[in-house]
Amino acid sequence: MWSVSSFAKLVVPTEVRMSPDGTWVAYTIKRIDPEKNRAIRQLILYNLKTRERFFLSEDTSKPRFSPTSKKLAYLKKEDDKSSLCIMELSNFSSYTLLTTPNVSFFGWSHDERNLFVVTQKKRNDPDLYFETRIPVWFDAKGFLDDQRDVFHIFDVESRQELTQFEEKNVAYAFWSKEGIVYTVFREEAPFTRFDIFLHSNGSKRTVLEDVGFIATSESQWGFILLGREKKNAFQHDYVYLLKNGQILPLTERYGLDNSGHISLEVWASDSEGYPIAVGEWVYFKSGERGIVKLERMNLRSFAKETLFSEGAVSCFDASEDGKVAYVAVDDERGAEVCILHDGKNERITSLNEQFLATVTVKRLNHFEYASFDGTKIDAWYLKPDSSPAPLIVFVHGGPKGAYGRCLYFMGQLLAQEGFYVLYTNPRGSDNYDEGFALAVKERTGLEDFKDILSGVEELKRREAVTDIGITGISYGGFMTNWAITQTDMFRAAVSENGISYWFTSYAFSDIGFWFDKSLIGDDPLTNENYRKLSPLFHAKNVKTPLLLIHSLEDYRCPLDQSLMFYHVLKDLGKEVYIAIFKKGAHGHSVQASYSHRLKRYKLIVEFFKQKLLLKSEIFDPEKCFKLD
Known part of the structure; x- marks a missing residue:
């Protein structure tokens, strides 16, 4: 069975090179050492003529x-x-x-x-x-x-x-x-x-x-x-x-x-x-x-x-x-x-x-659906062993990110726990025509959000879905924050390293001074989009229990984004929790230490289990750290 610690058993080839004469392949593997609490990279040489492998020392790349x-x-x-x-x-x-x-x-x-x-x-x-x-x-x-x-x-x-x-x-x-x-x-x-x-x-x-x-x-x-x-x-x-x-x-x-x-x-x-x-x-x-x-x-x-x-x-x-x-x-x-x-x-x-032979790997089920205006959208989902079952909607980063044919560890973990897991590529996603990618310019959170909702409705027509949760990192974190201010469809939400206020993102982020102007619009000091498209200013609408996760060393979507949203929601009497990891950059979900990543997985899985499976009124974080 999959467990929250199974990611430490996955070995990742992170780069590959060939010798010009075609004799050698050099590749670097990344593996997790739980005792050292870190990832270890190691360079391996493979001789295509003799089929021999030669292992260099640890921490080579x-x-x-x-x-x-x-x-x-x-x-x-x-x-x-x-x-x-x-x-x-x-x-x-x-x-x-x-x-x-x-x-x-x-x-x-x-x-x-x-x-x-x-x-x-x-x-x-x-x-x-x-x-x-x-x-x-x-x-x-x-x-x-x-x-x-x-x-x-x-x-x-x-x-x-x-x-x-x-x-x-x-x-x-x-x-x-x-x-x-x-x-x-x-x-x-x-x-x-x-x-x-x-x-x-x-x-x-x-x-x-x-x-x-x-x-x-x-x-x-x-x-x-x-x-x-x-x-x-x-x-x-x-x-x-x-x-x-x-x-x-x-x-x-x-x-x-x-x-x-x-x-x-x-x-x-x-x-x-x-x-x-x-x-x-x-x-x-x-x-x-x-x-x-x-x-x-x-x-x-x-x-x-x-x-x-x-x-x-x-x-x-x-x-x-x-x-x-x-x-x-x-x-x-x-x-x-x-x-x-x-x-x-x-x-x-x-x-x-x-x-992977010791666990059950669920294959992605692909479907294409028509969004609210007829735009064709790709989606994939994982199916739990029994249904009816709750659904977790994943939103990718970017917005010019994408999902596709990949073995997603978090999805496998949640599907095993009894959830449907949905991945969609709303407009703004990569790997389609350029007009599709540009469609979110100055409109992020509008049609792209409707594309996601249309995907949820289509999956509900196909499968016996009960309660629904939503989660994502970066742009996915923004969309999670935005979603719960626009609808009460979602019964639980986990937002990671997301955006709540586009103006402070513009002024505070390492790329905000050009990226946010490209996405949200020019002249941030006067442009209404910086307020209109910010979840923070719609916080009074939130009815969904929310867990905010942020890494302290994220300079791409800095901590102020989650901290502001947390303070405002808490002051409004909403159910909200925040976990701030003391280290870790924007990509902390794959780059941080073993213990950091393990606790992240535990928090997300346990939050959705308590809220969507056990229907707990209050989230008990202590259970996260008692998991195997």
Whole structure:
């Protein structure tokens, strides 16, 4: 049977790399050590010729093969520092090139003689932080403290640092044939406006200025770009080729987001999954209706091929001889590393197979329904062993997030406890056409909320549903807060790291100064949307028992959002509870310590059990911490 602690038995491959010659696959696994109360990452090398595996020491990650496939660079965490190590693959001997508090990016030169490493430098005054830029802080990083990015160039053989240079706001970097190509974000719109530079022989030149692209790789015809020439926060990203100064669209005509993703919950990756060029091909992801496909396009013929479309790909890499390594998950199996070679897909890991054989994995039931205005919406649900039964509605983050074919641990846990579990992709979700994603702009909480309610009504027509609860994180937390101010349909609600007041989110969040203006509207000081679309100002309508969960170190949707809602609801005499975790960033549900995550699961499951199954008048939190 599933238990609240079962997540600690799930092992997640978080990144994968292939050697250019197709001999080696390097992948990092993340497992939970309850005794150490943390996640441990470990790098594993797999030889495709001999089928042998070689395990590096614990706390190793971020593998990068050299162009000749003779060396491997990787990181090793030691206390609060990271060591960049170089391994000779002929004999597995390693040495440390650099030890530093942090490493953002590193990459090999084409002749394999040099390696660049990007670290951060802060003011580090013992008494204060001082800023002249926004934001002052950033989620999972803390106070930025006038942060600078430092590029260090090393001679790999002599292990000497040859030179260094500084930049601000580096989003991504790689070494091209001419030099280091790096993308920096513009502070006024850090996720949508960029400049791309080339650093070569001590000088810097501009490749592209004030565009919506990130340069991700180099082909023999030019740089691969992800994004679009001008974009806002909710438009799709497409793949382009920068050839002889001309930007050529490669995937735009297909209309699928090439940054497409679904909520992977416990199976979340550590890597971005940016497009890469290898030989004549560019490889990329495409999101479509709950699936994240792995695709490639030939850069000579511009013919596109789909390589995998049975679930969700989280990360991938390819070799020069056409082999492809990727991590995939679906609603039956956990995440595993797979290889595509000779036209066949092969799983080379079985990290979760034996454990999943000991529990009952319920498959998602897909259905499509027409919302209030006829818009077609995708949904999936899990069915308990017996019915009638209560229902828990999950709302994804974003709003440009998505659900899809994934084995959701929390859903399995709740279904086993006797709940229906519903996942919907209302308008605003990713992996549909761009108009669908843009539909929530300045209207969040309106039509998208009606889409969710329509999904509940459709499921009620299909199944014997009794009482209904709702939950979500981030945008899902906002929607949970909003839902209980708009209807008394829900008999219990759990809101995590959500929004209650859009104006303070705009002013307080690390991304609020541009994201909230893109979503809620310009001129927050006078725009009525910042009040009209905020759950806080509709608090008097709440009749639903609410549990608020927030992590203290969340700078994306800061603590004020839940704390304000809690204080106002409590002052109005509403039934509301709040759990504030002392540590943890916005993604605390998958990134926090073992004990933190365990208590989170216990709180959510027990709250819904007491309110919807046992019909308790008052929530007893002490029972949460007596569970096995």
